[in-house]
Amino acid sequence: MSNAQPLLRIRDLNAWYGESHILHGIDFEVNRGEVVSLLGRNGAGKTTTLRAIMGLVPQRVGSIAFEGTEIGAMKPERIARRGIAYCPEERGVFASLTVEENLMLPPVVQDGGLGLDEIFELFPNLEERRKGASGARLSGGEQQMLAIARILRTGAKLLLLDEPTEGLAPVIVHQIGASVERLRERGFTILLVEQNFHFAARLADRHYVIEHGRVVERFARGDIRERMGELYELLGV
Amino acid sequence: MQELLGIPSPLLFGQLLIGLINGAFYALLSLGLAVIFGVLNVINFAHGALYMMGAFVAWLLLTYLGIGYWPALVVAPLIVGAVGILIERTMLSRLYDLDHLYGLLFTFGLALIIEGTFINFYGVSGQPYAPPQVLTGGYNLGFMFLPAYRGWVIVASLLVCFGTWLLIERTRLGSYLRAAVERPDLVRAFGINVPLMMTLTYGFGVALAGFAGVLAAPLYTVSPIMGQNLIIVVFAIVVIGGLGSILGSIVTGLGIGLIEGLTRTFYPEASSTVVFVIMAIVLIIRPHGLFGRPRE
Numbered sequence A: 001m002s003n004a005q006p007l008l009r010i011r012d013l014n015a016w017y018g019e020s021h022i023l024h025g026i027d028f029e030v031n032r033g034e035v036v037s038l039l040g041r042n043g044a045g046k047t048t049t050l051r052a053i054m055g056l057v058p059q060r061v062g063s064i065a066f067e068g069t070e071i072g073a074m075k076p077e078r079i080a081r082r083g084i085a086y087c088p089e090e091r092g093v094f095a096s097l098t099v100e101e102n103l104m105l106p107p108v109v110q111d112g113g114l115g116l117d118e119i120f121e122l123f124p125n126l127e128e129r130r131k132g133a134s135g136a137r138l139s140g141g142e143q144q145m146l147a148i149a150r151i152l153r154t155g156a157k158l159l160l161l162d163e164p165t166e167g168l169a170p171v172i173v174h175q176i177g178a179s180v181e182r183l184r185e186r187g188f189t190i191l192l193v194e195q196n197f198h199f200a201a202r203l204a205d206r207h208y209v210i211e212h213g214r215v216v217e218r219f220a221r222g223d224i225r226e227r228m229g230e231l232y233e234l235l236g237v
Numbered sequence B: 001m002q003e004l005l006g007i008p009s010p011l012l013f014g015q016l017l018i019g020l021i022n023g024a025f026y027a028l029l030s031l032g033l034a035v036i037f038g039v040l041n042v043i044n045f046a047h048g049a050l051y052m053m054g055a056f057v058a059w060l061l062l063t064y065l066g067i068g069y070w071p072a073l074v075v076a077p078l079i080v081g082a083v084g085i086l087i088e089r090t091m092l093s094r095l096y097d098l099d100h101l102y103g104l105l106f107t108f109g110l111a112l113i114i115e116g117t118f119i120n121f122y123g124v125s126g127q128p129y130a131p132p133q134v135l136t137g138g139y140n141l142g143f144m145f146l147p148a149y150r151g152w153v154i155v156a157s158l159l160v161c162f163g164t165w166l167l168i169e170r171t172r173l174g175s176y177l178r179a180a181v182e183r184p185d186l187v188r189a190f191g192i193n194v195p196l197m198m199t200l201t202y203g204f205g206v207a208l209a210g211f212a213g214v215l216a217a218p219l220y221t222v223s224p225i226m227g228q229n230l231i232i233v234v235f236a237i238v239v240i241g242g243l244g245s246i247l248g249s250i251v252t253g254l255g256i257g258l259i260e261g262l263t264r265t266f267y268p269e270a271s272s273t274v275v276f277v278i279m280a281i282v283l284i285i286r287p288h289g290l291f292g293r294p295r296e
């Protein structure tokens, strides 16, 4: 079995919203079992990159290979069924669905997803809120947990998490960090978009910095300490 | 003779019954419109024409193939639904990326074409369609006489409305639909084929109209223009109930039918305008409708 082939390999990805050219040739890869972060300032194109991988940006060109198969021209539903799952920045918890319906919404696409008992072990708060009448009644932190939890059932191997800590209290951020750690141990591959650099630094094996729709720098976990200054400058922290 | 509020009670109950029957049709039709609008974001102006098509298909099945009411009650909605699926796949789905107005104008034009075609072949005078044998009699309820077929129309449409509500609010498929109303992109990103769901939803929504058409065939004459008058009122009801609300469209449909019935009893001159008066009041007080949620 060859591990040389990355799970996700992106080459020269360009994307547009109408007339505006947002991604200008993104290149990066994610290996099996890794946690990789995409860092960058507001509007750099991180969310657009995740949406393009998911097939949600209609105007895109370039190569997106998942497990060696080109998925760059596929429709979102087909991409999802190959084993990629997406947790959007705005969380996308459905107000017209109960908490349980939200949790059970994404269909199982492959074997090997988490069972409900494992999910509730990761996110005990969700078990308490399970009978809730509407996803919209949950707190921000609970909504974030729900948005992550529901994609763990599906058997997807690659999780795209867009700013899972945005706007959350430190204690919740900590809990989500612990969950991501557990998911890595469980064998998930995770592509994490973050503004919270300290959160990403603790979890990710490698980091890519995106600026104006290009990958401008890459850091391995070990580099971070000595290249801190450089990184802070890029991120404008 | 018994009287209620100065009105002979058989007259009052008779009018309420007619109101309830009209309400049953309003509910079926506005329910279809609400489902279609929710999932496709299309205001389906062809709804009245497809209701008429349902009645006509029942009449054609009987006249040319000898297929009676009961099979037609299933077959005609299926045929209308299939026509809807064809319309959505070949034409309507091409308009989703454009402004909503295109969908509205398209379905409006489609209604004219469908009705024009039927008028061309069958004229506007209308064809009679007899109710099935078992439903020809009636029941004396003591306070009024209930023709069996009218009772059946109320029961059948309530069952179908309730079944649709259950399907949408209480099943897994329904949770896909509700989620797709909120965030179709995200639902697709979970691996659910939303474009297919939109096609089937349009087919289902117009099949409801076709079903209403078959129910209506024995009550009114089957004519190419039977949908025109009805659909205006149904659109007013959709505005009153709030676009996109499933329960709202059912309750409002029945309620407006009853209010029309009462108006016909107590102030007949206003019976055909009362729905528009209510619509105007609702628009002033609650522009997003009684059951609708304001849109951002």
Ligand SMILES: Nc1ncnc2c1ncn2[C@@H]1O[C@H](COP(=O)(O)OP(=O)(O)OP(=O)(O)O)[C@@H](O)[C@H]1O
Pocket (backbone or CB within 6 Å): A017, A020, A022, A040, A041, A042, A043, A044, A045, A046, A047, A048, A049, A089, A195
């Ligand atoms: N739907 C859209 N239509 C037009 N332009 C958009 C759209 N979504 C994003 N953009 C623009 O694309 C650029 C990249 O946006 P994107 O959301 O990918 O940034 P980001 O890196 O995720 O930023 P943030 O950290 O604020 O979430 C921004 O300039 C943004 O204004």
Ligand SMILES: [Mg+2]
Pocket (backbone or CB within 6 Å): A046, A047, A048, A089, A162
């Ligand atoms: Mg973003």
